[in-house]
Amino acid sequence: MKALVKDRAEPGLRLMDVPEPAVGPGDVLIKVERTGICGTDLHIRAWDGWARRTISTPLVLGHEFVGVVVRTGPDVQDITPGDRVSGEGHLVCGKCRNCQAGRRHLCRATVGLGVGRDGAFAEYVVLPAANVWVHRVPVDLDVAAIFDPFGNAVHTALSFPLxxxxxxITGAGPIGLxxxxxxxxAGARNVVITDISEERLELARKIGVSLALNVGTSTIADGQRQLGLREGFDIGLEMSGRPEAMRDMIANMTHGGRIAMLGLPAEEFAVDWSRIVTSMITVKGIYGREMFETWYAMSVLLEGGLDLAPVITGRYGYRDHEAAFEDAASGRGGKIILDWTD
Structure with a gap:
């Protein structure tokens, strides 16, 4: 089968012929239809410091996908050939305290699809049945391909009542959008999103935010005044991983404000802990999705009319992966989709 592979410890990816993955007793073999390009995939392609520390080659990339089940192992129940599915990309041990308590998203032994084991940038992918999400109602294939990052957004946004x-929201990348x-x-009164990319801020305006603020030319305090806010923001969703974004968010929260932080910083940085303490601000770290409560929430939101179409800005055949990755790395658009059906 064809697959996008990090085959050498150097920048770049190769489209290669690799063996079709084996199917174990509790596994599901999926014919991939579409995949989404994630920031993690960009790091691996660039072979940056994180990738060099984390990735063992050769590796098939990819963890955002939708496909059709073609075969199941003998121990699999309730999943059948022909089902359209996406996959939870965090594979957990099932044995630790958190897993046994039903808090699988907190498993300390998590292995990432397309990071710690071969992933979905291929014609076929294998997953344990426990990681397979069956789409029981019709869903657009492009949207189904990005259920993984959509789940990150939902987990973060719904961490606190809205x-x-x-x-x-600091950071108008695809997950921020x-x-x-x-x-x-979900009923927020005002939604303000910040970035320095006018292209991404324009996408945010199409989504219907109250204010899309370019922090290269304006401050968050300016945005507060423009909207008539007098006490600061109630909820902060930090999506950029940028030190200045987190500091500005803290400085513009109301007393008792709550922050959910998904953005992953490249290195340690200082924040105003005195402000956090004296303003009684809650800061919650978010990683991945709650299995599978977040997935239920995603499906219900889409059934309820949530429109993610503006977030998807590029579609390419998998053979055009170089152009697709350049588009994703440009920092100007939203989610980029690879089609594996041609």
């Missing part, structure tokens, strides 16, 4: 709240759409849909 109804009637003023929400600040999806979080903005979720916040609007």
């Amino acid at each position: 109804v009637g709240e003023d929400v600040l 999806m979080a903005a759409a979720v916040a609007r849909h």
Whole structure:
């Protein structure tokens, strides 16, 4: 089968012929239809410091996908050939305290699809049945391909009640944009999103945010004044991993404000802990999705009319992966989709 492979410890990817993955007793073999390109995939392609520390070659990349089940192992129940599915990309041990307590998203032994084991940038992928999400209602294939990052957005956005709240989102990348759409849909009063890319801020305006603020030319305090906010933001969703974004968010929260932080910083940085303490601000780290509560929430949001179409800005055949990755790495658009059906 064809697959996009990090075959050498150097920048770049290769489209190669590799063996079809083996199917174990509890596994599901999936014919991949579409995949989404993630920031993790960009790091691996660039072979940056994180990738050099984390990745063992050769490796088939990819963890955002939708496909059709073609075969199941003998121990698999309730999943049948022909089912359209996406996959939870965090494979957990099932034995640790958190797993046994039903908190699988907190497993310390998590292995990432397309990071710690071969992934979905291929014609076929194998997953344990426990990681397979069957789409029981019709869903657009492009949207189904990005259920993984959509789940990150939903997990982050729904960490705290949103109804009637003023929400600040720092970082208008694809997950920040999806979080903005979720916040609007879930009843936030104002949703403000910040970035320095006018292209991405324009996508946010199409989603319907209250204010898309270019922090290269304006401050978050300017945005507060523009909207008539007098006490700061109730909820903060930090999506950029940028030190200045987190500091500005803390400085513009109301007393008792709550921050969910998904953005992963490249290195340690200082924040105003005195402000966090004296303003009684809650900061919660977010990683991945709750299995599978977040997935239920995603499906229900889509059934309820949530529109993610503006977030998807590029579609390429898998043979055009170089152009697709360049588009994804440009920092100007939203989610980029690879089609594996041609």
